[in-house]
Amino acid sequence: MLTRKKPLIALALSLVVPGLGQLYNGERTKGLVLAGTCLALGGGSWWFSDLTRVSVVLALVLVWVSAVLDAYKTAKAVGQPVDWYYRTSYVVAMVLLVGPLALPLLWRSPHFSRFAQWAWTAVIMATVGLFLATPYVLGWLLKQSPELVAVLRQAGIHP
Numbered sequence: 001m002l003t004r005k006k007p008l009i010a011l012a013l014s015l016v017v018p019g020l021g022q023l024y025n026g027e028r029t030k031g032l033v034l035a036g037t038c039l040a041l042g043g044g045s046w047w048f049s050d051l052t053r054v055s056v057v058l059a060l061v062l063v064w065v066s067a068v069l070d071a072y073k074t075a076k077a078v079g080q081p082v083d084w085y086y087r088t089s090y091v092v093a094m095v096l097l098v099g100p101l102a103l104p105l106l107w108r109s110p111h112f113s114r115f116a117q118w119a120w121t122a123v124i125m126a127t128v129g130l131f132l133a134t135p136y137v138l139g140w141l142l143k144q145s146p147e148l149v150a151v152l153r154q155a156g157i158h159p
Contacts, residue, residue: 010075014068021071034067059097066093086111099124 005025014021019035022028041060045053069089085091086109094102106112106120142149152158 005075007072007075010071011068014071018064018067021068022074025071025074027074030070034063037063038067062093062097066090088112095120095124100128 010021010024012021013024017035018038019031019033022031022034025031038060041056041063044056045060048056066089070087073087085105088109088111091102091105091109091112094105103121103124107117112120142152
């Protein structure tokens, strides 16, 4: 059971080290998971390069910001941990990070209306469809435009 803590201290601690605000609030497991996730993403940002590095850094920032907000909101709550994984900010973060894998979390969250659940599901599925269709559409475009193939080959790209 959580005891009431000072929200600004939780916020400041989580700003300094992700997960530290959760530890201050008495949420040991959540704090350690957040700290480990941010550590892994931070290490990944050094390991990867180019666009992958940008994606990893964006994921790190998203997790860190959600950790700060969660620490503040939890400390402000009246001593009882809310099902934090159903909170709007967490569900949206998970939807943005893992896409369709977060759909069960979205549909079980009491913080979203049916319309919002259907809207998010439609956006997620359309995005997945777009990612799956992109290589086929690009292949079709290359077959339709020999001039584009010539320009790409001249630039050193061999489609």
